[in-house]
Amino acid sequence: MTNVTWEVVQRDYEKLRAQFPRFCGCDTCRGDVLVFALNRLSPHYVSTRQGEVLTELNLASDQERAKLDVILLEAFRKVGLAPRCGAKPVQLM
Ligand SMILES: [Zn+2]
Numbered sequence: 001m002t003n004v005t006w007e008v009v010q011r012d013y014e015k016l017r018a019q020f021p022r023f024c025g026c027d028t029c030r031g032d033v034l035v036f037a038l039n040r041l042s043p044h045y046v047s048t049r050q051g052e053v054l055t056e057l058n059l060a061s062d063q064e065r066a067k068l069d070v071i072l073l074e075a076f077r078k079v080g081l082a083p084r085c086g087a088k089p090v091q092l093m
Contacts, residue, residue, distance in 0.1 A: 004044040005068075009037050012072055020076060024087035029079050036075035041068060 013033060017025055042064065073093070080092045 002046055004046055005041050005064075006038060006043070008068065009034060009041070009072065012068065013037075016072055016076060020080070020092050022090045023076060023080050023092060024083050024085060024090075026083075026085050026087070028085040029083050029087070032079045032084060033072070033075040036078065037068070037071045040071050 013030065017023060017030075023029070044064075077092055080090045082089060
């Protein structure tokens with residue numbers, strides 16, 4: 001069983017991370033961003049590989065998709081301002 005939201009959040013994290021070179025991005029900060037986002041998004045569970053692809057496409061055309069980006073950006077902003085790893089806080093946007 002796979003949570004497609006988890007897959008998409010991880011992929012989008014990598015995409016956004018590339019846009020914020022000042023963001024720490026260590027394991028702690030990455031984990032904090034992913035947890036922040038996943039706690040605010042609905043999980044989408046699928047049982048087969050084919051289902052995974054279909055649900056991911058639905059997710060991509062859905063409002064959930066826009067919500068995901070907004071929430072991920074918010075997570076980057078919050079974690080960037082107060083990294084728990086001890087890195088210097090950064091204002092990303
Ligand atoms: Zn960090």
